[in-house]
Amino acid sequence: MCGIVGYVGSQEPNGRPLEVVLEGLRRLEYRGYDSAGIAITGTADSTVAVAKKSGKLANLVEVLDASPLPAGTAAIGHTRWATHGGPTDANAHPHVVGDLAVIHNGIIENFAQLKAALAADGAAFQSETDTEVVAHLLHRAHRELGDLTAAMLSVVGRLHGTFTLLAVHASAPDTVVGARHDSPLVVGIGEGENFLGSDVAAFIAHTKEALELGQDQVVTITPTTVEVTDFAGNAVEARRFTVDWDAAAAEKNGFRSFMDKEIHDQPQAVADTLLGRTDISGRLVLDDLRIDESVLRSVDKIVVIACGTAAYAGHVAKYAIEHWCRIPVEVELAHEFRYRDPVVNAKTLVVAISQSGETMDTLMAVRHAREQGAKVLAIVNTHGSTIPRESDAVLYTHAGPEIAVASTKAFLSQITAAYLLGLYLAQLRGNKFADEIAEILDDLRQMPDKIQQVLDRADRVRETARSMADASSVLFLGRHVGFPVAMEGALKLKELAYIHAEGFAAGELKHGPIALVEEGQPVFVVVPSPRGRDSLHSKVVSNIQEIRARGARTLVIAEDGDDAVLPFADEVFFVPQSPTLLAPLLAVVPLQVFACELATARGLDVDQPRNLAKSVTVE
Numbered sequence: 001m002c003g004i005v006g007y008v009g010s011q012e013p014n015g016r017p018l019e020v021v022l023e024g025l026r027r028l029e030y031r032g033y034d035s036a037g038i039a040i041t042g043t044a045d046s047t048v049a050v051a052k053k054s055g056k057l058a059n060l061v062e063v064l065d066a067s068p069l070p071a072g073t074a075a076i077g078h079t080r081w082a083t084h085g086g087p088t089d090a091n092a093h094p095h096v097v098g099d100l101a102v103i104h105n106g107i108i109e110n111f112a113q114l115k116a117a118l119a120a121d122g123a124a125f126q127s128e129t130d131t132e133v134v135a136h137l138l139h140r141a142h143r144e145l146g147d148l149t150a151a152m153l154s155v156v157g158r159l160h161g162t163f164t165l166l167a168v169h170a171s172a173p174d175t176v177v178g179a180r181h182d183s184p185l186v187v188g189i190g191e192g193e194n195f196l197g198s199d200v201a202a203f204i205a206h207t208k209e210a211l212e213l214g215q216d217q218v219v220t221i222t223p224t225t226v227e228v229t230d231f232a233g234n235a236v237e238a239r240r241f242t243v244d245w246d247a248a249a250a251e252k253n254g255f256r257s258f259m260d261k262e263i264h265d266q267p268q269a270v271a272d273t274l275l276g277r278t279d280i281s282g283r284l285v286l287d288d289l290r291i292d293e294s295v296l297r298s299v300d301k302i303v304v305i306a307c308g309t310a311a312y313a314g315h316v317a318k319y320a321i322e323h324w325c326r327i328p329v330e331v332e333l334a335h336e337f338r339y340r341d342p343v344v345n346a347k348t349l350v351v352a353i354s355q356s357g358e359t360m361d362t363l364m365a366v367r368h369a370r371e372q373g374a375k376v377l378a379i380v381n382t383h384g385s386t387i388p389r390e391s392d393a394v395l396y397t398h399a400g401p402e403i404a405v406a407s408t409k410a411f412l413s414q415i416t417a418a419y420l421l422g423l424y425l426a427q428l429r430g431n432k433f434a435d436e437i438a439e440i441l442d443d444l445r446q447m448p449d450k451i452q453q454v455l456d457r458a459d460r461v462r463e464t465a466r467s468m469a470d471a472s473s474v475l476f477l478g479r480h481v482g483f484p485v486a487m488e489g490a491l492k493l494k495e496l497a498y499i500h501a502e503g504f505a506a507g508e509l510k511h512g513p514i515a516l517v518e519e520g521q522p523v524f525v526v527v528p529s530p531r532g533r534d535s536l537h538s539k540v541v542s543n544i545q546e547i548r549a550r551g552a553r554t555l556v557i558a559e560d561g562d563d564a565v566l567p568f569a570d571e572v573f574f575v576p577q578s579p580t581l582l583a584p585l586l587a588v589v590p591l592q593v594f595a596c597e598l599a600t601a602r603g604l605d606v607d608q609p610r611n612l613a614k615s616v617t618v619e
Contacts (some may be wrong), residue, residue, distance in 0.1 A: 002081050002105035003028030004185070005202045006166045006176040008074035009193025010223040017042075017075035018064070020195070024202035025057055025077045029608065033079035034087035036060040039094040039101035042073030042173030048101045052092035073173050073223075076166045076196075078103035081613055084111070085128025095132040097139035099170035100148075104131040105198060106183040109161035134159065138167055148177045149220045153233050156181065156218065162360065166196060179218045179231075184358045186384045187211035187219055187226055187238065194221040199356070199382060201401055205247040211238040212384040241383055245400045259404040259496070259596050259606040263589070264455060267448035269399040269409040270585065273416040274444060282438055284424045289393045291349075291375050297429055299349045302327055303342070303374075305334040305365045306353035309407040309491060310414060314353055315484035317418030320581045324426040324440075335361035338368035348374040351421065355402060355410040356614065357385025366390055379417045381410055395421060404607045405614045406495040408592050411488065412451070412585055419444060419582070443578065447585050450576040454589045461573055461590045464555065465597035468522060475516060475523045476503040476591070477547075479540055482526035485584045489524060489591030496599035496606050506543045519551035524594075526587050527558040527565055532580035537564070544568040557587050 005024035007017050021038055037052025037060065049069045053059040057079065078093035084107070085091040094101040108114070111130035114137065119125070123136045137158065141151035148169045156165075162182040168175070178185055178196050188195030188203035188210050195203035196219070200210055213219055216231045217238075228238045255261035279285045289296075302321060304314035311333055318329040332342070334352070344350065350369040354362045357380035366376050366387055378391040381399050388394035397413035423440060426432040432440075468474075474493055478486035487503030494501050504513050506525070517523065525544050530537040545568050548554050556569035559577045566572060575586040599606045 002198070003033060003079040003202070004103055004105050004164055004166055004196070004198045005077040006075070006178060006196030006221070007193065008174055008176050008221055008223055009190070010073070010174075016193075017072050018069060020203070020206065021075045021077035022057075022061070023205060024195075024197060025079050027201040027204070028079060028198055029057060033081050033613075035080045035082070035089070035092035036078065037080075037092045037094050037103075038069070038075060038077040039096070039103075039168055040069050040072035040075045041168045041170055043070040045070070046170050046173070048096060048099055048168065048170050050094055050096055050101060052089060052094065054087045054089050054092055074168055074176055076101065076103050076168055076176060083107055084130040091127045091129050093131060095127065095129065095135040097132075097135045098143075100135060100139045100142060100167060102131065102135045102138055102165060102167045104134060105164040106162035108133060108159055108163060110159070114158070134163075134165060142169060148172050148175060149218065149227075152177045152179050152218050153229070153231065156231050164198065174222050175220060177218065177220050180213050181216050182360065182363070182386075184385060185213050185219070187213060187221065189226065189240070192223050194223065194226055196221060200243045200384065204243060204245070208243040208246070209240065210243055210384060211240055212389065213238055214389065215386070243383065244398070249400045256600065257404065257596070257606050259406065259408065262402055262404055262409045263592050263596060265400065266409045266412050266589065267452040267455070269397075269413045270416050270451060271448040272398040272400070273413045274420070275398065277420055278441070283434070284420065284427055284437065284441075286395060286420065286424050288395055289377065289424070291377065291393045293428055295375060296349070296425060298347055299327060299425075300347045301344075302329045302349045302351060303337075303344060303369070304329060304331045304351045304353065305337050305362055305369070306331075307334050307359055307361050309411050309488060310353040310355065310359075310362075312484040312488040312491070313411055313414035313418060314351070315487070316415050316481055316584045317351070317422065319481050320419055321422035321425065323581060324422045325429060325431050327425070332365075334359070334365040337365040342372070344369055344372045344374040346373045346375075350374045350376045351379060351418070352376055352387055352391060353379045353414050353418075354387050355381045355407055355414070357382045357387040359387070363387050363390065377421070379414055379421070381413065405609055405612045406492060406606070411588065415584055416444065440579070443582055447578065447582060450578060450586055451589060454575050454586055455593075457574070458590065458593045460571070461593045462597040464571055465594045466601045468598060469601040471499060471522055471598070473500040473516075473521065475513070475521065476501065476526070477506040477509070477523060477540075477543060478503070478526035479506045479536055480528055481581060481584050482506075482528055482540075482587060485526050485587045485591070486524070488588055489595070492592055492595035493598070495609050495612060496595045497602060497604065498610070506540050509543055509546060514546065514550070517547050517550045517552045521552045522555060523547050523552045524555045524557065524591065527556055527562065529559050529577065529580055529583065530562055530564065531577070541565060541568065557590055559583070
């Protein structure tokens with residue numbers, strides 16, 4: 001939530017700060033927000049110039065068109081997701097006190113106490129936000145110390161909660177100072193200019209060279225320098241990395257929406273996740289697994305921690321890893337994990353799954369697991385993010401930027417990465433022979449082409465979705481790996497179309513949910529392959545008969561050649577044949593297309609659904 005951009009440079013000062021920051025904010029719109037603002041320093045009259053407006057970024061642009069800001073050399077910009085105080089002009093960032101402006105992502109948990117003390121000392125507040133407290137504290141510290149970095153260092157120790165802060169001051173026209181605690185911030189390295197952002201999308205159009213900022217660090221950028229210290233003021237060396245995607249990857253490329261584009265990106269995303277994972281002999285080599293092999297051999301339990309779509313990827317992983325490795329796997333919602341006093345120890349491998357690598361619920365669970373002695377392996381997409389830095393090992397999915405709030409290609413990439421982890425553990429622990437692993441890897445490498453086949457056949461799915469634009473409820477059923485697919489299909493429809501949708505294990509029908517089935521009720525059924533466990537296939541076909549007998553409209557996802565479903569299905573969406581454990585990579589795609597098309601038919605914004613944000617950086 002919230003997007004942050006900072007820029008300072010010596011090039012083309014008359015327009016570049018405003019141009020760079022507005023472009024960065026546009027690229028961060030996917031994070032979710034309800035107001036936007038910008039502050040510029042280095043102006044001709046040596047002031048801080050500010051513009052901010054509630055609503056979308058376009059509203060701020062209208063304000064700037066009507067009342068342009070003066071030229072300057074540095075700027076900070078913000079898109080806010082309201083927490084303390086509603087989405088009003090006054091509550092929008094930046095917040096200004098004197099000649100200082102500050103923007104903030106996160107929540108200052110002790111703001112009420114700080115605000116009361118400041119008010120008692122004469123401070124006047126213009127907003128309802130927690131952030132304005134920080135602006136007053138920084139202003140007073142700067143007045144005393146005369147240096148913006150020193151002021152930041154003196155203030156951050158007084159703040160409790162989560163925060164990324166960026167500040168500028170009229171007395172330092174070529175400087176932006178940032179700080180991070182439990183909230184993302186990365187540095188972009190340019191020539192004669194430097195950048196700050198919530199993630200690299202903020203500055204990817206200008207540079208691919210970046211620095212990771214660690215927990216509890218302060219960064220000061222000028223046009224030619226980047227200095228990083230810890231909160232005690234000790235110099236630290238941040239790790240430099242090169243972003244492996246470009247600005248074009250974050251554009252729609254002719255698709256109606258980022259969601260539509262990212263659904264069609266999935267064959268390449270899965271292929272990229274698989275790329276470079278074997279050595280010349282064909283053995284799996286996962287370079288980022290920094291956990292000693294002896295430790296992985298001794299693991300007697302795996303706990304997957306994740307939220308939302310990532311949790312459903314974890315459920316698919318459970319089926320595969322348990323089958324291949326014979327290790328018990330638990331899947332936990334990250335926000336529940338540390339509050340139930342989980343039983344983990346040095347022989348537990350915790351697998352944290354997060355697209356952004358900044359999901360606060362998951363980050364807190366990672367920290368708790370490590371405190372209990374468990375090793376943590378992160379499956380994430382975003383380089384330079386917090387969760388992989390605080391984990392013992394990381395498996396990057398390499399899916400490229402995912403802009404739409406509701407996840408699609410990240411889901412398939414997370415499942416693919418989890419398959420790789422399971423096969424690697426099976427190889428390491430001797431659960432599978434080399435030729436067995438090679439065969440599964442060969443099946444995996446065929447999946448991108450099969451996903452493309454599903455997309456090529458998707459017109460009937462779209463037509464069906466458009467015909468159901470007025471639906472008020474859709475149910476989803478699945479068994480085995482089809483169960484998490486059903487839950488993910490329901491989640492996509494909730495996120496995008498704002499209608500009631502539920503995913504159930506098909507065997508649960510007779511234990512209650514069948515009471516929901518009435519005449520005309522649409523029900524998706526994910527049917528397992530008849531080439532797998534035949535009894536499971538026949539049971540799901542029986543489920544289709546059960547609900548159809550009660551008037552349901554049956555929408556069936558089945559593999560090519562499964563004619564047994566035809567007599568009982570109102571619509572069948574066939575997908576290519578695949579091994580049972582890999583089937584989720586195919587079966588979920590029609591459900592993604594369906595949700596996207598139905599929401600589009602209802603005139604909704606599929607990229608930025610209401611009340612949702614891409615990166616949930618508060619608990």
